[in-house]
Amino acid sequence: MTIQQEIEKLRNQLHQYNHEYYVLDTPSISDYDFDMLLKQLQELEAKHPEFDDENSPTKRVGGAITKKFNTVVHDQRMYSLDNSYNKEDLLAWEKRIQKVVEEKIEYTCELKYDGASISLTYENGKLLKAVTRGDGFQGDDITENIKTIKSVPLTLQGSDIPEKFDIRGEIVLPFKGFQKMNEERLAIGEVPYANPRNTASGSLKLQDSSEVAKRPLECLLYSLVGSQLPIKTQFESLEKARSWGFKVPQIAYKASSIDEVLTFVEVWDKKRHDLPYETDGVVIKVNDLQQQELLGHTAKAPRWAMAYKFKAEQVATTLESVSYQVGRTGAITPVANLFPVEIAGTTVKRASLHNADQIAKLDVREFDEVYVEKGGEIIPKIVGVNLEKRNPESLPLQYATHCPECHTELVRTEGDAKHYCPNEETCPPQVIGRIEHYISRKAMDIEGLGGETVAQLVKEGLIHDFTDLYTLTIDQLLPLDRMAQKSAENLVNGVAASVKIPFEKVLFALGIRFVGETVAKKLAFHFKNIDALKIADKQTLENVDEIGTKIAESVVQYFSERNNMERIERLKSFGVQMTIDESQLPKISSAILEGKTIVVSGVFEKVSRNELKKLIEENGGKVGSSISSKTAFIVAGDKMGPSKLEKAQKLGIDLWDENQFLEEINRL
Numbered sequence: 132m133t134i135q136q137e138i139e140k141l142r143n144q145l146h147q148y149n150h151e152y153y154v155l156d157t158p159s160i161s162d163y164d165f166d167m168l169l170k171q172l173q174e175l176e177a178k179h180p181e182f183d184d185e186n187s188p189t190k191r192v193g194g195a196i197t198k199k200f201n202t203v204v205h206d207q208r209m210y211s212l213d214n215s216y217n218k219e220d221l222l223a224w225e226k227r228i229q230k231v232v233e234e235k236i237e238y239t240c241e242l243k244y245d246g247a248s249i250s251l252t253y254e255n256g257k258l259l260k261a262v263t264r265g266d267g268f269q270g271d272d273i274t275e276n277i278k279t280i281k282s283v284p285l286t287l288q289g290s291d292i293p294e295k296f297d298i299r300g301e302i303v304l305p306f307k308g309f310q311k312m313n314e315e316r317l318a319i320g321e322v323p324y325a326n327p328r329n330t331a332s333g334s335l336k337l338q339d340s341s342e343v344a345k346r347p348l349e350c351l352l353y354s355l356v357g358s359q360l361p362i363k364t365q366f367e368s369l370e371k372a373r374s375w376g377f378k379v380p381q382i383a384y385k386a387s388s389i390d391e392v393l394t395f396v397e398v399w400d401k402k403r404h405d406l407p408y409e410t411d412g413v414v415i416k417v418n419d420l421q422q423q424e425l426l427g428h429t430a431k432a433p434r435w436a437m438a439y440k441f442k443a444e445q446v447a448t449t450l451e452s453v454s455y456q457v458g459r460t461g462a463i464t465p466v467a468n469l470f471p472v473e474i475a476g477t478t479v480k481r482a483s484l485h486n487a488d489q490i491a492k493l494d495v496r497e498f499d500e501v502y503v504e505k506g507g508e509i510i511p512k513i514v515g516v517n518l519e520k521r522n523p524e525s526l527p528l529q530y531a532t533h534c535p536e537c538h539t540e541l542v543r544t545e546g547d548a549k550h551y552c553p554n555e556e557t558c559p560p561q562v563i564g565r566i567e568h569y570i571s572r573k574a575m576d577i578e579g580l581g582g583e584t585v586a587q588l589v590k591e592g593l594i595h596d597f598t599d600l601y602t603l604t605i606d607q608l609l610p611l612d613r614m615a616q617k618s619a620e621n622l623v624n625g626v627a628a629s630v631k632i633p634f635e636k637v638l639f640a641l642g643i644r645f646v647g648e649t650v651a652k653k654l655a656f657h658f659k660n661i662d663a664l665k666i667a668d669k670q671t672l673e674n675v676d677e678i679g680t681k682i683a684e685s686v687v688q689y690f691s692e693r694n695n696m697e698r699i700e701r702l703k704s705f706g707v708q709m710t711i712d713e714s715q716l717p718k719i720s721s722a723i724l725e726g727k728t729i730v731v732s733g734v735f736e737k738v739s740r741n742e743l744k745k746l747i748e749e750n751g752g753k754v755g756s757s758i759s760s761k762t763a764f765i766v767a768g769d770k771m772g773p774s775k776l777e778k779a780q781k782l783g784i785d786l787w788d789e790n791q792f793l794e795e796i797n798r799l
């Protein structure tokens with residue numbers, strides 16, 4: 132087998148495994164084996180750039196940065212849909228279309244997925260571009276971001292694939308992934324995202340595609356568009372698309388009458404609550420494509436399709452009281468305690484009230500009858516008050532003035548939607564929350580210690596702060612409930628082992644507001660040690676790539692507090708890492724290439740590709756993964772891929788050979 136064949140074989144295998152895992156939900160190999168094959172392919176591709184392929188499974192991890200998304204005109208317009216809300220609307224629609232189509236009409240019923248619409252273009256079986264709906268006539272080219280979504284096939288399989296076609300669908304964020312993202316946000320003291328739909332569409336416009344790759348997005352497809360399609364009906368088009376490798380939900384039904392459509396609607400209005408993603412209705416389409424053509428479009432929507440909108444389920448119940456929760460960062464969230472009611476198959480006892488403004492806006496009062504709705508959000512919300520049933524003597528709700536946990540007076544800074552408990556040092560949920568964050572897997576990853584034990588240790592007065600963990604002894608632990616010799620040893624050993632955790636994780640573990648995992652890494656690598664970071668002023672911080680005002684202010688604030696400085700000194704004294712591991716850092720020898728993004732392509736004689744990349748970084752440059760108008764120049768070796776060459780020429784980007792490059796950085 133030639134190298135090229137080997138590469139092709141690996142790519143096909145990996146495409147197939149991705150398809151099994153992300154589209155069919157039936158993986159046939161272990162994650163480990165998958166990673167091994169992927170690594171093998173990455174290595175081969177690195178050695179043989181002449182066989183580069185934009186659609187290789189290795190491109191899934193992202194990395195391309197898009198500063199401005201290009202506008203692309205849709206070959207065929209992306210229409211919206213007319214809405215209907217009841218049986219009468221649907222019957223009236225049928226009457227209208229029966230005037231144009233006199234024969235019998237069949238319908239395809241699909242669910243209406245609630246996300247961001249997308250149009251994918253395939254040419255010769257490969258993904259060519261992905262464009263947002265925009266205004267329907269033109270949208271944004273977000274191909275790089277879409278490629279990172281694993282359920283989007285980069286190359287198609289099967290027969291009858293048209294040479295070129297568009298397929299349309301919806302990018303959704305399933306509930307589970309949404310919840311996980313929000314847990315991570317809460318962990319760094321950020322306000323959680325409101326609902327999966329907005330988060331999905333926001334994700335598509337991120338500039339860094341490797342960030343998109345981290346988000347658990349999915350792409351559900353529902354319609355083929357093109358001039359020479361091997362299909363006669365909408366229902367067939369779903370089956371065809373499925374056979375080519377697209378994720379087309381199995382929930383689609385061919386109905387022979389409007390009555391059957393209504394049955395489908397009724398059934399799915401209930402069953403949809405068991406689906407892993409949000410849906411907000413049913414889309415009913417005339418099944419026969421010739422009939423569709425006869426019907427045509429209005430100025431805004433096809434006449435052959437109709438959306439039937441589900442009513443967001445709403446129930447009335449009594450607001451019994453409002454309580455206040457305190458988060459790790461001290462943020463207060465008001466929570467409505469409700470007389471329990473059933474919504475969408477679950478019993479609801481609590482609803483979020485978000486903040487003081489929201490309470491004022493709704494003017495909810497204790498013992499009001501309130502309307503509760505479960506929409507895209509996971510936590511139900513109160514959408515209104517039944518004023519007719521209000522007790523005329525009720526008074527507006529007084530927002531809490533003091534922390535329910537430690538009774539400190541709450542503060543609210545201008546511009547902040549939330550109230551905070553300023554008692555960082557002894558307010559129990561803040562103290563416990565900070566320690567829990569410190570020991571969590573992505574931070575210090577301390578084994579043998581869980582949330583319950585932390586609460587117990589704080590309650591018993593054994594620790595007040597995460598720095599106290601390092602002084603715990605087995606003798607202190609043994610008297611605790613459910614603490615055997617072995618678990619005590621594990622705990623102490625786990626804590627001791629954490630002094631090896633690298634500085635960037637320590638920085639994250641400190642729990643500085645707005646300093647999540649990625650930001651902590653950026654800061655750690657930039658400042659290299661805590662002493663440099665703690666004296667950095669706001670401006671210096673903002674000069675760091677991707678650090679904005681909000682983060683900069685929070686970091687300055689953190690280091691201005693004596694308690695925090697003491698904590699850091701204590702951690703240092705226990706041997707916790709406060710300096711980056713130098714061997715991980717590129718050694719900067721000059722700034723000759725500062726501000727330049729350079730792409731390396733081909734194979735070289737004097738230096739390896741990896742050495743070249745290292746040299747670029749050591750001289751202040753950035754290594755780009757793909758050629759764009761922002762590429763300063765390309766260091767080109769032998770066997771540079773023809774598509775790259777063409778792109779470079781088109782954009783007028785210089786090609787340097789290795790000698791030129793080495794000369795530039797004074798290495799010759």
Ligand code: AMP
Nearest residue numbers: 211212241242243244247248301353414
């Ligand atoms: P609207 O935005 O309310 O006009 O609804 C039209 C949008 O519904 C389309 O642009 C699609 O993004 C979305 N949609 C979701 N599921 C489907 C489906 N099964 N068929 C067609 N459109 C759908």
Ligand code: ZN
Nearest residue numbers: 534537552558
């Ligand atoms: Zn408090």
